[in-house]
Amino acid sequence: MSETFTIPGPPAGWRTQHSGRHVGKGKVIVTTRLADPGDGWQKAAIARLRFAYRGKPMTGPLRIRVDGVYPRPKRLDCPHVRACSCGPEMLTGEAQWFTSTPDATNVHKLAEDALVKAGVIEDDRLVCDYGGSARYAAKGEDPHVRITIGAAEPLAGKGRDD
Numbered sequence: 001m002s003e004t005f006t007i008p009g010p011p012a013g014w015r016t017q018h019s020g021r022h023v024g025k026g027k028v029i030v031t032t033r034l035a036d037p038g039d040g041w042q043k044a045a046i047a048r049l050r051f052a053y054r055g056k057p058m059t060g061p062l063r064i065r066v067d068g069v070y071p072r073p074k075r076l077d078c079p080h081v082r083a084c085s086c087g088p089e090m091l092t093g094e095a096q097w098f099t100s101t102p103d104a105t106n107v108h109k110l111a112e113d114a115l116v117k118a119g120v121i122e123d124d125r126l127v128c129d130y131g132g133s134a135r136y137a138a139k140g141e142d143p144h145v146r147i148t149i150g151a152a153e154p155l156a157g158k159g160r161d162d
Contacts, residue, residue, distance in 0.1 A: 002063075002150025003120070007048050010143040011068035011134070012041035013106025038102075038110045045111065045145070049118035057122040061152035063129040064115075066108045068145050070098045072137040093139030104134040111147050120149065128152050 076096055078084060112124040121127070129152040137143055 002148055003053065005049055005052055005120075005147045005149075007041075007045045007111075007145040007147070008142065009041065009044065009145075010071050011102065011107045011145045012038045013102025013110050038106075042110055042114050042117075045114040046118045049114060049120055053118065053120045057119050058149065058151075059122045059126060061128045062121060062126045063150055063152040064108075064112065064127050064132075065130065065148040066104070066111045066132040066145065067148075068098070068104060068107045068132070068134045069095075069137050069141065069143050070134065071143045072139065072141070076136060077139065095138040095141070096136045098134040098136050104132050107134065107145065108132055111145060115147070115149065 077093070108130060112121075112127060115121045116124050
């Protein structure tokens with residue numbers, strides 16, 4: 001059995017940002033943590049997850065898939081009214097892969113932390129099988145993050161090189 005959650009809005013990921021002043025041989029005088037754009041997304045995700053999930057925290061080996069759908073940039077849409085020489089990706093309005101920041105792994109880490117804080121999973125160390133994707137939205141699709149979580153399949157009969 002698996003659960004699927006959809007968090008509306010553009011994906012965000014953890015970003016380590018530090019501001020500091022360094023003097024001589026790498027000594028740090030002042031270091032402060034700057035605001036992280038993932039903080040706001042995580043708070044919204046925790047609220048959504050708590051509302052949607054009423055069960056006990058999941059335990060055991062878990063499989064998670066996190067799919068991030070980013071806002072579609074204008075450069076992917078054909079601005080012409082008549083026939084033009086725009087590429088097929090601009091004319092069809094289909095989704096395109098997202099290869100910018102935040103990358104899929106940072107979005108995944110933020111989603112795992114939100115699942116723990118919302119009480120959906122007991123601990124993120126239980127996640128042993130994970131996957132996901134990062135893409136721009138198709139024309140007319142809203143940005144969101146879809147999280148699918150369930151029990152990982154047993155490894156019975158599998159060798160070290162399988």
